[in-house]
Amino acid sequence: MSDTAKLELDGRTLELPVIVGTEGERALDIRELRNQTGCISYDESYGNTGSCQSAITFIDGDKGILRFRGIPIEELAEYSSFVETAYLIIYGHLPAQVQRQRFSALLTEYQTIHEDMKFHFEGFPSSAHPMAILSAMINAASCFIPELTRNYDPVAFERIAARLISQVRTLAAYAYRKSHGLPSIYPKRKYAYTQNFLHMMFSSPDEDYEIHPAVLKALDLIFLLHADHEQNCSTSTVRMVASSRANLFASAAAGVCALWGPLHGGANQAVIEMLKEIQETGDDGSRFLEKVKRKDGEHRAKLMGFGHRVYKSYDPRARIIKARCDEVLEQLGVHDPLVDIAKKLEETALRDPYFLERKLYPNVDFYSGLIMQAIGIPLDMFTVIFAIGRMPGWIANYKEVIEDPGGRIYRPRQIYQGRALNHYTPSDIRC
Numbered sequence: 001m002s003d004t005a006k007l008e009l010d011g012r013t014l015e016l017p018v019i020v021g022t023e024g025e026r027a028l029d030i031r032e033l034r035n036q037t038g039c040i041s042y043d044e045s046y047g048n049t050g051s052c053q054s055a056i057t058f059i060d061g062d063k064g065i066l067r068f069r070g071i072p073i074e075e076l077a078e079y080s081s082f083v084e085t086a087y088l089i090i091y092g093h094l095p096a097q098v099q100r101q102r103f104s105a106l107l108t109e110y111q112t113i114h115e116d117m118k119f120h121f122e123g124f125p126s127s128a129h130p131m132a133i134l135s136a137m138i139n140a141a142s143c144f145i146p147e148l149t150r151n152y153d154p155v156a157f158e159r160i161a162a163r164l165i166s167q168v169r170t171l172a173a174y175a176y177r178k179s180h181g182l183p184s185i186y187p188k189r190k191y192a193y194t195q196n197f198l199h200m201m202f203s204s205p206d207e208d209y210e211i212h213p214a215v216l217k218a219l220d221l222i223f224l225l226h227a228d229h230e231q232n233c234s235t236s237t238v239r240m241v242a243s244s245r246a247n248l249f250a251s252a253a254a255g256v257c258a259l260w261g262p263l264h265g266g267a268n269q270a271v272i273e274m275l276k277e278i279q280e281t282g283d284d285g286s287r288f289l290e291k292v293k294r295k296d297g298e299h300r301a302k303l304m305g306f307g308h309r310v311y312k313s314y315d316p317r318a319r320i321i322k323a324r325c326d327e328v329l330e331q332l333g334v335h336d337p338l339v340d341i342a343k344k345l346e347e348t349a350l351r352d353p354y355f356l357e358r359k360l361y362p363n364v365d366f367y368s369g370l371i372m373q374a375i376g377i378p379l380d381m382f383t384v385i386f387a388i389g390r391m392p393g394w395i396a397n398y399k400e401v402i403e404d405p406g407g408r409i410y411r412p413r414q415i416y417q418g419r420a421l422n423h424y425t426p427s428d429i430r431c
């Protein structure tokens with residue numbers, strides 16, 4: 001295979017090196033393009049652009065493969081836990097026992113937020129979306145960490161990263177309780193990561209929430225499955241902000257904002273809203289699918305939870321969640337008619353040329369909302385759960401950016417299509 005590509009322009013030939021990834025995927029290195037030709041590349045929405053070289057996550061979207069640090073997602077889902085997978089993603093290897101203990105101890109050490117942070121929660125209206133509160137509060141939390149303003153130091157970073165993973169869960173639970181007018185519940189040292197989150201969400205000051213093992217297992221799995229997903233919109237946002245040398249908390253707060261949108265993490269909430277709408281109109285899904293195919297309606301309805309920029313086959317996370325969703329519903333004795341509608345929609349869509357030709361398959365969000373609904377997570381917390389899960393991925397990507405010795409600030413260019421030179425007109429002679 002060729003290790004350079006030739007580009008001919010204006011009678012000159014430019015040789016572009018071909019970069020090959022460890023899984024054989026190839027990229028044209030165009031870093032010299034503008035210097036040598038005066039041209040830039042144009043790739044709106046970055047479908048063909050590799051913005052970095054990364055060693056964290058590998059996806060083969062055609063084959064439906066997802067691996068964290070080389071380990072298939074199916075193996076992690078079966079044998080690992082969210083905390084162990086978080087360590088793997090951030091530090092590049094599974095933790096030895098002593099490393100795992102240290103990591104867990106740091107998560108426990110930092111689980112309680114500064115008492116003054118509570119005043120910040122007071123300022124939000126009760127109608128505030130928990131994602132808005134979460135993003136604001138992650139930023140606010142940075143004000144309580146003086147080390148964040150110092151130069152990057154890998155030893156201090158270990159503590160800062162653990163603090164973010166630990167506190168995002170506390171902030172998320174407080175955000176939920178605030179937006180529902182409930183008193184906040186402190187974390188308990190005796191609980192592990194996911195247990196503690198459920199406790200802070202659902203216990204009351206006078207009674208501890210009894211955690212069903214099936215609920216705990218399902219939520220831990222959801223966190224794990226969301227732990228990283230290479231250069232998606234929010235992770236790219238985190239890397240972009242990190243490249244300016246902003247601190248980890250500020251970069252993660254920006255990631256939360258990017259994740260919130262319905263085309264990204266907000267899709268898990270949008271799926272349930274879509275399924276409810278289908279149910280309320282007495283449709284079995286077929287009328288809705290026709291509307292989607294006609295690209296009808298004010299917002300050109302989409303089948304939420306379907307399609308992906310990278311996966312052109314079944315999202316492996318969706319496959320795992322779908323199987324677990326059935327198990328959890330059975331263990332909890334829940335029958336949710338929305339699950340029947342979802343399955344019917346999937347079955348119909350996967351036989352329909354519109355979806356087949358465009359290679360639109362269920363993504364992680366199609367079934368994750370259903371499982372969250374079954375275990376009692378409120379609808380407006382679905383995307384927050386995604387954000388908690390994604391934190392290790394954002395931290396690992398942040399670390400890659402900051403530790404890259406040749407790293408430069410991210411700064412795309414544009415093709416200007418506005419007016420040519422135009423002069424200022426004094427206000428009295430403007431028509």
Ligand code: CMC
Nearest residue numbers: 262263264265267302303304305306307308309358363365
């Ligand atoms: N329903 C109906 N049509 C769709 C859908 C969908 N869910 N997704 C894509 N299409 C159509 C799209 O209209 C286009 O049609 P045409 O060729 O006629 O113009 C074609 O498929 C190609 O789509 P695209 O716009 O090039 O896809 P994209 O890579 O820009 O967008 C996506 C990817 C995930 C934003 C999109 O598939 C989508 O909006 N899906 C629904 C929202 C969703 O489930 N998002 C969660 C993504 S996975 C988790 C995450 O990232 O957070």
